[in-house]
Amino acid sequence: MARRNKALLEIARDIGGDEAVEVIKALEKKGEATDEELAEITGIRVNTVRKILYALYDAKLADFKRIRDDETGWYYYYWHIETKRLPEIIKARKMQELEKLKKMLQEETNEVYYHCGTPGHPKLTFDEAFEYGFTCPICGEILHEYDNSAIIEELKKRIEELEIELGLRKAPKSKSKKSRRK
Numbered sequence: 621m622a623r624r625n626k627a628l629l630e631i632a633r634d635i636g637g638d639e640a641v642e643v644i645k646a647l648e649k650k651g652e653a654t655d656e657e658l659a660e661i662t663g664i665r666v667n668t669v670r671k672i673l674y675a676l677y678d679a680k681l682a683d684f685k686r687i688r689d690d691e692t693g694w695y696y697y698y699w700h701i702e703t704k705r706l707p708e709i710i711k712a713r714k715m716q717e718l719e720k721l722k723k724m725l726q727e728e729t730n731e732v733y734y735h736c737g738t739p740g741h742p743k744l745t746f747d748e749a750f751e752y753g754f755t756c757p758i759c760g761e762i763l764h765e766y767d768n769s770a771i772i773e774e775l776k777k778r779i780e781e782l783e784i785e786l787g788l789r790k791a792p793k794s795k796s797k798k799s800r801r802k
């Protein structure tokens with residue numbers, strides 16, 4: 621549950637930044653709350669709270685019950701967190717991340733980059749490097765082919781981890797586990 625909670629907060633942050641995280645936390649604590657109660661708890665303006673709630677609702681992460689006050693005839697909206705679809709949403713996000721990493725890997729594999737050797741200076745494609753006469757646009761040093769094998773290794777590792785998590789690839793058998801012999 622703790623891991624799911626972390627995922628929920630991460631998604632909330634993507635949707636509405638720190639304020640959305642605060643709203644989710646407040647909802648978790650209260651279980652059910654109106655927008656005004658949430659505004660009071662979090663100190664966030666009620667308009668913003670409302671915007672966040674609708675964004676969470678769109679993402680299928682929050683839902684509400686409409687309750688009529690018999691005396692005043694007014695309707696109150698009681699919001700709660702909805703986690704039924706969370707695993708599905710997490711999976712979709714991981715698939716997206718996987719596609720992004722694969723694309724990055726493809727770019728890193730296909731493209732040769734040129735770099736002056738100073739960290740922070742730009743990596744240029746062949747065409748870009750050609751345009752600058754194979755000198756760094758910042759420091760003017762001569763550009764060399766950039767060794768991106770470490771990046772490629774890292775990307776491959778992350779892709780593999782994600783694919784295992786998504787069940788698209790079998791986890792490698794851990795060979796180093798001590799076989800207990802009697």
Ligand SMILES: [Zn+2]
Pocket residue numbers: 736737738741756757758759760761
């Ligand atoms: Zn440079």
